[in-house]
Amino acid sequence: MAVKSPCTDQCGFTGKNGWCEGCGRTKKEAQDWRKMSPFHQKAIERALAGRMNILRLKA
DSSP states (O other): OOOOOOOOSOOOBOTTTOBBTTTOOBHHHHHHGGGSOHHHHHHHHHHHHHHHHHHHHHO
């Protein structure tokens, strides 16, 4: 079963890493989310908390 999208509707792809300021995904990850396998969605989901912490520290 697919994982619910982490999108928060606060998209802003900035910085050298290109992570969204709202959810932490890259633009490519956000575009491909529905086509990804649940395995890949979960892998990205696990990385998002760390990415968001990095984004908060840089803000």
